[in-house]
Amino acid sequence: MDERKKYNLRAGWFSIIGNVALSALKYWAGISTGSLALVADAWHSISDVITSAIVLIGGKISRKPADSDHPFGHGRAEHIASIIIGVVLALVAFDFIINGIEKFGTREQTYYSTFAWIAVIISIVVNEIMTQYAFWAGKKIKSTMxxxxxxxxxxxxxxxxxxxxxxxxxxxxxxxxxxxxxxxAIMIGYASYEIMSKEITSLLGESPSEELLVSISETAQKSSKVPLYIHHINLHNYGHHTEMSCHIKLPPEMSLEEAHEICTGIEKVIKAEFGYITTVHPEPITWKKK
Structure with a gap:
């Protein structure tokens, strides 16, 4: 959790400081040249400041421990923060599509100065640096936000x-x-769609892939010499915490103590291999009469 806090804070403040500087630079260049595209780009940077503040707030909430109202922790706050980021992007995109259409009606031509060149080139370089850092930090701590x-x-x-x-x-x-x-604006809108569709799917819940199900079954079977017939595997993602539930079939003559030992073994091996907190429900094998 300390590592998550460290990278969330670094990425958030790096983005805020960088984008405040870039938005001021591009806005000044846009106003001085009368360029709507540069002003739109400046507002895009301003929206980055807003979303980075959301990253800091969402990260702080997601690190809160489980409590009586949230027994599985607050990890899904990251998904909610990501959706808010997507909404901000959508609003920015809509506004500049409208402004772009209006500028068609004026037939006003824009002449760019050397200052505009410098501002845009600096923006490209700095934003790509921030992009690479956010991707690297996000993958390191597995943060969709x-x-x-x-x-x-x-x-x-x-x-x-x-x-x-x-x-x-x-x-x-x-x-x-x-x-x-x-x-x-269209590019910003597409980024909004990509972010929100992914995060909404995560919040609603999605089925694990067939490859993951096979891997879980094989891993669980390694913990026991008795065939488990594992089924009804369900995963519940809570941000950086995942709960798993499953059913297994055991011989009906097996003692409760033996069944409990097998279930505990499965829970331990799944935790070690995947990091999931697992609940195992044992069922008796019912043989069909011929």
């Missing part, structure tokens, strides 16, 4: 690349800035 925040940084870097292309073409086509703002 940090990985979602990493995708937010990645969309910001990609949107800045699109803006950079627009700067190159801006002097040739009056509609370049309006088109770019819409493209950036």
């Amino acid at each position: 940090l990985i979602a925040d990493g995708w937010h940084h990645r969309t910001d870097a990609l949107s800045s690349i699109i803006v950079l292309i627009g700067i190159v073409l801006g002097s040739s086509f009056w509609w370049t800035d309006a088109v770019l703002s819409i493209i950036v």
Whole structure:
């Protein structure tokens, strides 16, 4: 838990400080050149500040220990935080699609200065650094929230690349800035969809893969010489804590003490191999009469 706290705090504050600086830089460049795409990119960075604050808050809540109201801990707070990140992205995307359409009506051409070039290039480099750190930290502590925040940084870097292309073409086509703002908004919207669809599925619950079920069955069988006929395997994910339940079949003449020993063995081997807290329900084998 100390490691989770450390990486959540580092990633959160790194993102907040970096994006405050980038949003100020891009907003200044956007206002000075009249570029809607640059202003949209600046607001994308501002939304990164908001989502990074959500990362810090969500991480703090998820680290709270289990209590009487939340017997399985607060790990799912990370999923909720990720969904909030997705909603923020969707709102930002919608706003800039509307602004981009409005700019088509004005037929206003944007002329980019050297300052705009510098601001966009710095944004691309810094956002990619933040992306790589968020992905690395998220994988290290298995945090979907940090990985979602990493995708937010990645969309910001990609949107800045699109803006950079627009700067190159801006002097040739009056509609370049309006088109770019819409493209950036669509990219932000897609990132929102990817994040929310994944996290909502996790919260609703999803079936384990066939490969995982086979691996669990094989691992459980290693703990006992008696055939287990393991079935009804269910996984309940609570962020960084997973509960597993399953049924096994044992000979009806087996003593309660023997059955309990087999169940305990399964629970220990599953905990060692997968990290799951397991509850095993034994059933008597019923032989069909011929």
